[in-house]
Structure formats: structure tokens, C-alpha cells
Amino acid sequence: MQVADLVVIYPTYQKPDTVQETLPSIMKAAEFCKKQGLHVQVIIHACVDNVVYGYTGDLMDVLGDVLAGGGYHPFVLVTDNMSMADSRNMCLKLAIDRYAPRNILMLEEDHQFKDTNVLYDLVGMLDLYYGMQVGNGLRVGMVSGCMTCTVATMVPLNASEAADQSGRELYVPHGIPAVIGGSNSCFRAAPTSHWVSVLKGYDHDEYPVSRYQTRGLKFRNYHSGFTTLYFDGCQTVGNVGRGEGDSNSIKLWDEGYCASDPRSNFRGKDTPVPPVQETGAVIPPETIPEDLIYDFTLGGQIRVREWYFNSSKDGTGYTFYSRDRVQELIQAVRDGKVNAYGATNHYLYEALNKYPIRGSNVAIMGSVDPWYEAICFVYGGLPVTVEYNERATDYPGLRMMTPDNFYNSDIQFDAAVSISSFEHDGLGRYGDPVCPDADLQAMAKLRQRIKPGGILFLAVPVGVDTVVWNAHRIYGRIRLPLLIADWKLVESFGFTETDLDRDTGKDGGHQPVFVLKNNKD
Numbered sequence: 038m039q040v041a042d043l044v045v046i047y048p049t050y051q052k053p054d055t056v057q058e059t060l061p062s063i064m065k066a067a068e069f070c071k072k073q074g075l076h077v078q079v080i081i082h083a084c085v086d087n088v089v090y091g092y093t094g095d096l097m098d099v100l101g102d103v104l105a106g107g108g109y110h111p112f113v114l115v116t117d118n119m120s121m122a123d124s125r126n127m128c129l130k131l132a133i134d135r136y137a138p139r140n141i142l143m144l145e146e147d148h149q150f151k152d153t154n155v156l157y158d159l160v161g162m163l164d165l166y167y168g169m170q171v172g173n174g175l176r177v178g179m180v181s182g183c184m185t186c187t188v189a190t191m192v193p194l195n196a197s198e199a200a201d202q203s204g205r206e207l208y209v210p211h212g213i214p215a216v217i218g219g220s221n222s223c224f225r226a227a228p229t230s231h232w233v234s235v236l237k238g239y240d241h242d243e244y245p246v247s248r249y250q251t252r253g254l255k256f257r258n259y260h261s262g263f264t265t266l267y268f269d270g271c272q273t274v275g276n277v278g279r280g281e282g283d284s285n286s287i288k289l290w291d292e293g294y295c296a297s298d299p300r301s302n303f304r305g306k307d308t309p310v311p312p313v314q315e316t317g318a319v320i321p322p323e324t325i326p327e328d329l330i331y332d333f334t335l336g337g338q339i340r341v342r343e344w345y346f347n348s349s350k351d352g353t354g355y356t357f358y359s360r361d362r363v364q365e366l367i368q369a370v371r372d373g374k375v376n377a378y379g380a381t382n383h384y385l386y387e388a389l390n391k392y393p394i395r396g397s398n399v400a401i402m403g404s405v406d407p408w409y410e411a412i413c414f415v416y417g418g419l420p421v422t423v424e425y426n427e428r429a430t431d432y433p434g435l436r437m438m439t440p441d442n443f444y445n446s447d448i449q450f451d452a453a454v455s456i457s458s459f460e461h462d463g464l465g466r467y468g469d470p471v472c473p474d475a476d477l478q479a480m481a482k483l484r485q486r487i488k489p490g491g492i493l494f495l496a497v498p499v500g501v502d503t504v505v506w507n508a509h510r511i512y513g514r515i516r517l518p519l520l521i522a523d524w525k526l527v528e529s530f531g532f533t534e535t536d537l538d539r540d541t542g543k544d545g546g547h548q549p550v551f552v553l554k555n556n557k558d
Contacts, residue, residue: 178263182270403458498545
């Protein structure tokens with residue numbers, strides 16, 4: 038068996054005249070690759086049904102005419118009706134078992150290649166760019182040759198190199214995670230290892246069906262650090278959408294494909310919203326649960342005050358950090374301004390001047406406004422926002438993750454900034470689970486994501502040990518040593534030891550900055 042450089046999967050439900058127009062361009066592109074020494078295999082799945090379409094014979098005649106006498110021979114399957122998801126998964130497994138390809142392209146049959154070099158150039162792009170970090174801060178996961186069937190705003194690959202070695206202009210998307218983490222279902226290519234992860238449910242990219250069925254998965258793709266690289270390689274022919282039949286008696290497509298498809302349960306209705314926007318919030322308890330009082334107070338050593346908040350955002354949607362807002366805050370930092378934390382900003386500026394972060398990947402732990410992301414940009418860092426509530430942005434280079442994505446990833450950061458964040462963990466205020474030791478656990482888990490020798494810039498309220506339910510904790514002589522255990526205290530800014538005995542009431546307004554080093558081997 039010769040290992041294929043690329044397998045093209047071409048399921049067809051379309052009218053015969055559409056297939057007759059698009060399929061020859063694919064055959065010619067595959068034949069061109071063969072002449073260049075690349076092994077490209079095409080798998081055609083003709084999914085036909087006399088009841089709905091009434092043109093089975095015509096479709097088979099078209100396939101025969103297109104394939105007859107050519108110098109290239111595809112693998113052809115003919116079955117009765119099945120959903121596009123089933124078709125693509127069947128062909129995906131077949132491709133892997135039969136051809137062991139390096140790369141796989143999922144293609145819709147109403148897309149025609151603009152030239153014969155498309156597949157040859159595509160293989161080169163996958164070899165060169167897969168896994169590379171691009172302008173929107175993510176890594177290239179999939180490559181799409183269709184720039185028509187997408188709602189993304191495109192920008193050149195980067196400022197200095199807008200064209201590939203093939204001479205094609207390359208683009209990456211900007212916008213909310215559902216867009217920049219997604220990919221067209223009509224032309225979707227990636228290394229086989231990427232597709233295997235999809236089959237196993239790891240969701241590097243959205244499931245290989247349609248952007249309507251799986252919009253929510255694009256958030257997971259985005260939070261896993263992947264985006265899509267685009268080039269202008271094909272054009273649509275005939276209908277955009279699957280099939281012509283009005284019969285819903287036979288299910289040829291997965292429910293929810295799109296509102297315009299005649300076989301969809303959503304025909305004439307709004308396209309379903311991403312699952313992330315359907316999740317309801319857990320209302321934080323107004324007092325410490327009785328069974329947790331002992332653990333929150335460390336056996337009565339820590340006092341309790343009340344100051345209740347519900348900042349869970351009701352679980353709907355996400356906060357958008359616009360390009361204009363980030364640029365506004367960057368200018369404010371350059372002008373020497375401060376935010377609501379006042380003196381803590383000046384302490385952080387001093388710390389960053391002495392312990393530079395230029396060129397470093399920096400995790401921003403907790404964020405309600407991109408102020409500390411802006412500080413990171415001004416000091417030359419590459420920020421990643423880590424926040425319980427969903428965040429999105431169109432600012433180039435700013436990335437977003439939830440704590441689950443962050444702590445379960447394999448990414449290692451050079452540094453982290455946590456300003457007035459960890460004291461909230463475990464109190465439920467921001468929709469997080471109630472847990473007495475969540476702040477300590479978060480600090481311990483953070484060490485796993487920071488490189489050995491990496492730096493954490495930490496600010497928390499200091500004073501007499503207090504749990505101010507559910508606003509925050511105040512760290513004194515009892516809990517502060519627990520919080521920074523296993524980290525090396527390098528230096529502090531704005532802190533004296535007597536601060537630990539200061540009674541700040543429930544406000545906890547004094548937050549010095551501690552520079553901590555990760556001593557993990």
C-alpha cells in the first residue's frame with residue numbers, strides 16, 4: 038500500500054449537472070498532483086435515493102462520463118440515503134484504513150476548484166503551516182480553500198508575509214470564538230492526526246459536518262488554541278445546501294443542519310444558538326453552607342464577614358473585548374493611568390520594570406475588563422485571558438481560555454499575572470463551584486502551567502485573615518503562607534509585614550504585589 042499524501046472525500050447528494058460541473062476540476066487537480074510526484078486519492082460517495090430525488094440513473098451516468106477515459110481513478114462508493122455526518126465518518130475511516138494518508142480534505146460537491154494547482158498547494162500549506170501560531174494568537178488547525186461560505190472577517194496571515202510560497206494570498210479570521218475557531222464545512226483540510234482526534238471526540242475542530250450543527254464546538258476548538266487558515270481556491274456552483282427534495286419523510290440529513298435546508302427541522306426558523314449560550318447559571322449561596330463553615334474558617338481561626346454578590350452573568354453568552362476597548366486601555370497604560378485598584382497598578386509597574394516579560398507568554402488569571410491584558414501588551418508580553426465567564430475578542434494576539442481549558446491543557450507559560458483574582462475562587466460569586474480550598478488549589482494547579490523558573494505577579498487583599506462572603510478573602514498571617522506555599526517569594530512591592538495585622542474591615546482594599554518564582558523541577 039502506497040501512503041497517500043492527501044485523501045479527498047467527496048460525498049455527493051447534488052443534482053447531476055452540479056456534479057458534472059465540479060467533479061472534473063477535482064480529477065484534474067488530483068492528476069496534476071500525480072504528475073508532480075504526490076499521491077492524492079479521491080473517495081467519491083454517491084448517496085442516492087429514487088423516492089426523494091428521482092434522478093439516480095442520471096447521477097450514475099454523470100459519474101461514469103466524468104470518470105471514463107481519464108488518467109486518474111478514484112475510489113467510488115454508491116449507497117442509499119444516509120446523513121452527511123454518517124457519510125463523512127464512513128469515508129474518513131475508510132481513508133485512514135486503506136490509504137494511511139498524511140492529510141485529509143473534506144469537500145462538498147457544489148464547490149469547483151479555480152485551478153489545477155489547488156490540491157498540490159494545499160499539501161504544501163498543511164506541511165508548512167499546521168500548528169504555527171498566527172496573527173489572531175491561535176495555531177493553524179485546519180486549512181480551507183473556500184472564502185465564500187464563511188462569516189469571518191479575514192486579515193492577511195501576518196503583516197510581513199501575505200502570500201504563501203505558492204504565490205497564493207493566505208488569511209486568518211478575526212471575530213468571536215465561534216468564528217475564528219471554526220471552519221467551512223465545504224472545504225476543510227487537516228493532517229490525519231487532527232482528524233483522528235475529531236473521531237475520538239477530542240474536538241480539536243468542529244465535527245466534520247456543518248457549521249450550523251456544531252457552532253458550539255467551535256468554542257472548544259478556539260479554547261484548544263486552534264484556528265483556520267484560508268485561501269481562495271474554489272467557487273460555489275449550483276445550490277449552496279444539500280439537495281432539492283421537499284420530503285421530510287426520509288431523513289437524509291442530521292437535524293439542525295440549517296434553516297434553509299428542506300429536510301431540516303429548523304426550516305424557516307432561526308439557526309440554533311451555540312450551546313455555550315444555553316447554559317443556566319448556578320446562583321451563589323447567600324451564606325456559607327453550614328457543612329463548609331469549619332473548612333472555610335480553618336476550624337474557627339478565620340473570621341467571617343458578609344458582603345454578597347452574584348456576578349455569574351446568569352450564564353448567558355460571553356463578554357466581548359473589542360479591539361477599540363483594548364486599544365483604549367493600552368493608551369491609558371502608556372499615559373500612566375490606573376484602574377480601580379489604584380496603587381496596586383503602580384506596584385505592578387515597578388515589578389514589571391524589574392522583572393521584564395517582553396516576548397513571554399503570560400496568563401492573565403481572572404478578567405472583567407482587559408486592563409491587565411493591556412498592561413501586558415505595553416510591556417511586550419503575549420497575554421492569554423483565563424476567566425470563568427466566557428470571553429471573546431477581535432484584538433489581534435489576545436487569546437481567551439476558561440479555567441478548565443487552561444488547567445487541562447499542555448501549554449506552558451513563561452509568566453502569569455493575577456491581580457485580585459484568586460481571593461474569589463471557591464466563593465461562587467462568579468459562577469464557580471463553592472469550595473473552601475479553591476484558592477489554594479488554583480495556586481497549586483497554576484504551578485503546573487508555569488514553566489520551571491517562571492514568574493507569577495500576584496496581588497491579593499492583605500490584612501487580618503477574613504472570609505468576606507461571598508465577595509473575597511483577606512489574607513493574613515494564617516492563610517497567606519498557605520497561598521504561596523511551594524512558590525519562592527522573590528520580592529514584594531507595596532508590602533510590609535505589619536500589613537498582615539491591619540484590620541481593613543470587609544473592604545480588603547490594600548493589595549501589594551508579590552513576585553513569586555515557580556521552583557517546580
